[in-house]
Structure formats: C-alpha cells, structure tokens
Amino acid sequence: MASSSSSPSSQRSNSHRFTVGYALTSKKTKSFMQPKLESYARNKGITFVPINHNKPLEEQGPFDAILHKIYGRDWREALEVFSKRHPDVIVLDPPEAIQHLRSRQSMLQGVANLNLCHQYGKVGIPKQLVVTGGSLSAPELVTRAGLKLPLVVKPLLADGTANSHALSIAYDVPCLSQLDPPFVVQEFIKHGGLLFKVYVMGDSLNVVRRPSLADICVGNSGAHGLIPFPRVSSASAPAEESYLDPQTAELPPQQLLDSLARELRQRLGLSLFNMDIIRAREKLNNYYVIDINYFPGYGKMPDYEIFFTEFLLRLSKKC
Ligand SMILES: Nc1ncnc2c1ncn2[C@@H]1O[C@H](COP(=O)(O)OP(=O)(O)OP(=O)(O)O)[C@@H](O)[C@H]1O
Ligand SMILES: O=P(O)(O)O[C@H]1[C@H](OP(=O)(O)O)[C@@H](OP(=O)(O)O)[C@@H](O)[C@@H](O)[C@@H]1OP(=O)(O)O
Ligand SMILES: [Mg+2]
Numbered sequence: 367m368a369s370s371s372s373s374p375s376s377q378r379s380n381s382h383r384f385t386v387g388y389a390l391t392s393k394k395t396k397s398f399m400q401p402k403l404e405s406y407a408r409n410k411g412i413t414f415v416p417i418n419h420n421k422p423l424e425e426q427g428p429f430d431a432i433l434h435k436i437y438g439r440d441w442r443e444a445l446e447v448f449s450k451r452h453p454d455v456i457v458l459d460p461p462e463a464i465q466h467l468r469s470r471q472s473m474l475q476g477v478a479n480l481n482l483c484h485q486y487g488k489v490g491i492p493k494q495l496v497v498t499g500g501s502l503s504a505p506e507l508v509t510r511a512g513l514k515l516p517l518v519v520k521p522l523l524a525d526g527t528a529n530s531h532a533l534s535i536a537y538d539v540p541c542l543s544q545l546d547p548p549f550v551v552q553e554f555i556k557h558g559g560l561l562f563k564v565y566v567m568g569d570s571l572n573v574v575r576r577p578s579l580a581d582i583c584v585g586n587s588g589a590h591g592l593i594p595f596p597r598v599s600s601a602s603a604p605a606e607e608s609y610l611d612p613q614t615a616e617l618p619p620q621q622l623l624d625s626l627a628r629e630l631r632q633r634l635g636l637s638l639f640n641m642d643i644i645r646a647r648e649k650l651n652n653y654y655v656i657d658i659n660y661f662p663g664y665g666k667m668p669d670y671e672i673f674f675t676e677f678l679l680r681l682s683k684k685c
C-alpha cells in the first residue's frame with residue numbers, strides 16, 4: 367500500500383499484519399469489540415486499534431482500514447479529508463454512502479429502483495410518502511396518495527438517536543396532524559408477526575428470524591388514533607421462542623437474498639449493513655424491505671467473529 371505522506375497514519379503497517387482502526391460509540395464498542403473477535407482476528411494477523419475521534423486522525427495509526435460508526439459532522443468531515451490524503455486506507459464505509467441510510471426515504475430508494483422480480487419472488491418496499499411540513503397537511507397528503515390504513519409512522523431521520531426509533535401506528539388519517547414533520551408514512555404490511563434480518567458483510571450474508579409487529583386490522587381491534595410501539599425486533603426476544611406461522615416463517619430463498627444484497631451493495635456503495643425484510647401474508651411471493659441499517663448489531667450474530675475476520679481477510683488480500 368503506498369503512503370502519501372510521512373505522518374503515522376499513512377505509514378504502511380507491518381507487512382504481514384492488517385491493522386484496523388475503529389471509531390465507534392461506546393455502546394457499539396461494547397457490543398462489537400468482544401474479546402472473542404479480537405482474539406480470533408489476532409490469530410489471523412488482524413489487529414484492532416481504538417481511534418480517539420477527538421484527536422487528529424493524522425496523529426494516529428498507521429491503519430490499513432478504518433471501521434467507524436459515529437454520528438456527527440465533525441467526524442464525517444475529518445474522515446473525508448483523511449481519505450483524500452490517504453486513498454489507500456480502506457474506509458468502512460465511506461461517509462457519503464452511509465448518508466443514504468440516514469433518511470428513511472433515500473435508504474429504500476435503491477430497493478424501489480431495483481424492482482427485483484425473480485423466479486424466487488419479488489422484492490419491493492411498502493407504499494410510503496414523506497411529510498416535510500409543506501403547504502399540504504399530512505392527512506391531505508395521505509388521502510391524495512390513497513395510502514391504506516393502518517399506517518406505520520417513522521421519523522424521517524435515522525440518525526441513531528432514541529427519537530429516530532420512536533415509531534407509531536396510525537389507525538386513522540386525522541391523527542397524523544398531531545405529529546411534527548419530517549416523518550415517513552408507510553402502509554402496514556401484514557406479515558405474520560415475523561421478520562428476517564439479513565446481515566451483510568461484503569459478499570457474505572447471514573439471515574436471522576426476529577419477532578415483529580403482529581398483524582393489525584383496522585376496525586376489529588377497536589384501536590384508534592396514534593399508538594406508539596416499542597422496538598419489537600430487538601434481539602432480546604428471539605423469534606424462535608414464539609409461535610411461528612410456517613408460511614411466513616420460511617427463510618426467503620437464498621438466491622433472492624444473494625441478488626438483492628449484491629445489487630444493493632453496489633447501488634449503496636456499502637459493505638456493512640443489514641436489511642429488515644418481511645413477507646406479505648396475503649401474497650406470499652412478495653417480500654418487502656422496510657429498513658436498512660448501517661453497521662448493525664453484528665455482535666448478536668452467531669459466529670460473527672469468524673465472519674467478520676474472514677471479511678477483513680478478503681479485504682486485506684485485495685490491497
Ligand atoms: N411497513 C411495515 N409493515 C409492517 N410492519 C412494519 C412496517 N414497518 C415497520 N414495521 C415493524 O416495525 C419495526 C420497526 O420498524 P423499522 O425497522 O423501520 O424501525 P427502526 O427503528 O429503524 O428499527 P431498527 O431497530 O432495526 O433500526 C419493524 O421491525 C417491524 O416489526
Ligand atoms: O444495538 P443493537 O446491537 O441492537 O444494534 C442496532 C443498532 O444499534 P447500535 O449501532 O447503536 O449498536 C441500530 O443502529 P442505529 O440505527 O441506532 O444507529 C440499528 O442498526 C439496529 O438495527 C441494530 O439492531 P439489529 O438490526 O442488529 O437488531
Ligand atoms: Mg428495523
């Protein structure tokens with residue numbers, strides 16, 4: 367790897383080791399940088415080194431790759447400047463690519479454009495619109511677009527804050543005027559209360575089942591207005607322990623997921639992300655991507671230390 371200046375960060379690290387600097391939130395450091403990852407990777411010649419994001423990157427290193435998930439403009443700009451000076455250092459992933467996932471509108475655009483229709487199934491996104499607070503109110507916009515109730519309401523920004531995960535179900539249209547824009551309004555897809563988390567690490571894929579929102583029918587439940595709901599799909603409640611509907615619980619066909627992940631990696635310019643996918647109960651051939659997350663909770667994935675180390679080894683061989 368060529369170096370473009372003589373500062374520590376640009377000197378090539380020891381030729382037979384691959385050094386990965388990491389700049390992660392403390393929550394992410396705890397869940398991801400587990401001793402089993404560090405020791406497995408070390409045995410394969412990979413060293414992880416923490417980056418202090420309050421100090422100039424140029425004074426740290428040298429690095430072969432930088433792994434990061436920190437929100438904020440200062441960090442993004444520092445990394446962009448660093449990357450221009452040191453194009454040989456692999457950045458996982460480039461800040462401008464991650465930006466696509468910060469808006470719940472742009473994050474799903476690649477899936478919508480792809481319009482994947484395979485012999486194994488179709489992949490799309492739920493019908494949705496963005497309310498930005500312009501001259502038309504949310505109820506007017508939803509009525510004009512003909513979105514069907516119930517609706518899932520999500521903050522537009524997916525920036526890792528608690529608020530970005532504060533979602534609600536709208537059982538009627540007028541209640542939408544209570545919310546502060548910007549937000550996304552999405553049709554609720556009945557999917558048997560189960561979703562698939564597809565973890566992507568470069569060209570490897572891992573799929574797990576997670577519990578999801580139970581199927582909702584407007585009218586039958588007696589619910590009305592806006593009802594917030596908690597993070598139902600977190601790993602603390604594995605789907606395996608709850609009742610699984612055999613039709614919607616079957617894992618999506620591997621070929622379909624492979625095509626989808628390969629295309630999205632290219633279109634998004636990302637290597638590290640996961641997708642939440644649901645299968646429509648009323649049209650079993652139809653799969654919907656409802657969420658894409660940058661650098662998700664890999665630490666919860668069985669054998670993640672092996673998959674991640676292999677991913678880094680493949681990268682190191684490409685250098
Ligand atoms: N269109 C939809 N139809 C049915 N259920 C949905 C829909 N959108 C979201 N859900 C349910 O709401 C949950 C949270 O939605 P989403 O994944 O978009 O939020 P998030 O806060 O970004 O989640 P994460 O914690 O994965 O980042 C999903 O896991 C799923 O159970
Ligand atoms: O904290 P967890 O391990 O659950 O990981 C979650 C991760 O939080 P973290 O990045 O702070 O770790 C979330 O990131 P932000 O949207 O909040 O940025 C998002 O990617 C979730 O989808 C992940 O859950 P998973 O999809 O893997 O179940
Ligand atoms: Mg999600």
Ligand SMILES: [Mg+2]
Nearest residue numbers: 524657658659
């Ligand atoms: Mg998300």
